[in-house]
Amino acid sequence: MSDATSAETSARKCPVIAIDGPAASGKGTLSRRLAAELGLAHLDTGSLYRAVALLLLRAGSDPGDGVAAASEAMTLTPGKVADLSKDPALRNDATAAAASRVSAISAVREALLDFQREFAEQPPALADGTPAKGAVLDGRDIGTVICPDAEAKLFVTASTEVRAQRRLNELQGRGVPAIYENVLEEMKDRDARDSQREVSPLVPAADAFLLDTSALDADQALHAALTFIRTRPAFKDL
Numbered sequence: 001m002s003d004a005t006s007a008e009t010s011a012r013k014c015p016v017i018a019i020d021g022p023a024a025s026g027k028g029t030l031s032r033r034l035a036a037e038l039g040l041a042h043l044d045t046g047s048l049y050r051a052v053a054l055l056l057l058r059a060g061s062d063p064g065d066g067v068a069a070a071s072e073a074m075t076l077t078p079g080k081v082a083d084l085s086k087d088p089a090l091r092n093d094a095t096a097a098a099a100s101r102v103s104a105i106s107a108v109r110e111a112l113l114d115f116q117r118e119f120a121e122q123p124p125a126l127a128d129g130t131p132a133k134g135a136v137l138d139g140r141d142i143g144t145v146i147c148p149d150a151e152a153k154l155f156v157t158a159s160t161e162v163r164a165q166r167r168l169n170e171l172q173g174r175g176v177p178a179i180y181e182n183v184l185e186e187m188k189d190r191d192a193r194d195s196q197r198e199v200s201p202l203v204p205a206a207d208a209f210l211l212d213t214s215a216l217d218a219d220q221a222l223h224a225a226l227t228f229i230r231t232r233p234a235f236k237d238l
Contacts, residue, residue, distance in 0.1 A: 014134040015234035016120045018142035021156035022191055022202060024163035024170075026213040026221055030156060031138035033222050034229070038238045041123035041132035045139035045146070046099065048112050050091075051076060051084045053098035063098035070107035076115060078124070093176075100190050103140070106199040116146045133238060140194055143205035151234035154225060155204035158214040160187055 017034060021027040028044060035042035052072045053063055061068040084090055102108055116137060123135035137146065143153035158166075164184040171178040194202040204210060209228045213221045229235045 014121075014123055014132065015152075015232075016134060016147050016150040017136040017229060017235075018147045018150035018153045018205070018208075019136065019138040019156060020140055020142050020144070020154070020202065020204065020208070021138075022163065022194065023187060024166045025156045025158050026166075026216075026218070027138045027154075027156040029218055030154075030211075030213075030221050030225055031136050033218070034225060035136045037222070037226065038136075038229075038235070039126065039130065039133040041119070041126065041135045043116065043119045043135065043137045045112075045116055045137055045142065047085055047090065048073075048076065048081060048115065049099040049103040049108070050095050051081055052108060052112075053102045054084060054087070054090055054095050056102070057094065057098055063101040064105075066105045066107050069102050069105050070111050073108045073111035076112070093171075100193050104193060104197040104199060109141075109145075109199055113146065116142075120147050120150075134234075140202045141200035143208050144203060145200045148205070152229045152232045153205045153208040154211055154228065155208040156211045156213060156221075158212060160184065160191065162214045163187055 017031075017040065019027050019031050019034075028046075031044070032042055034040065052069055055072040055075075056063050056065070056069060059068070059072075063069065089095060120135050120137060123132040125131055139146070143150060143155070161184065164180060164187045167187065168178050168180050168183045171183070191202075209225075211221065211224055211228075216224065230238075
């Protein structure tokens, strides 16, 4: 570990779990359950990019416009993100597609870097006012870029076919008409964008625990993650 990394780790008061993985891998559900189980604050970093995308779409701007996207990203505050997270449009397909484009813009990622690191270093209190014991962040580059010194890193994945079926079930559960073949192709396109982009591509951190959830339900995935996390010194007593 470098002197700079050691200094950053010692300066941070709370331990961090970094969770990365592709769409519909189950990392969001897992992250929320880990946070609840261990008393950690949770940040879905993908919601930040969705928030920027939604603001752009509502302003009639092109999600690929780097200047406009970076400008919107710099307006985000914890309160603004909290308000947008309650907006149903944040989770629709149009916003998701726009967010995938927005996340490839280096100026946007740079604008959101401090937001995410500050959350990790000084996690907010839990909903009941209890101080958080640490933080869990999930996204695409948490273990590689945002928190490369996180005490526990996981890369959650599943086969493309399984993830497409999960997304199909989610869409149909919301009453959205969808065809498996179309969802599968969209999943493949998104994976390609996320893994091949020049800025912060989706790749496992070298020291990440690889968790394939293809054949696991939510409880099994949680058990596997907790088994790994509790091998890390910072989390043995949580």
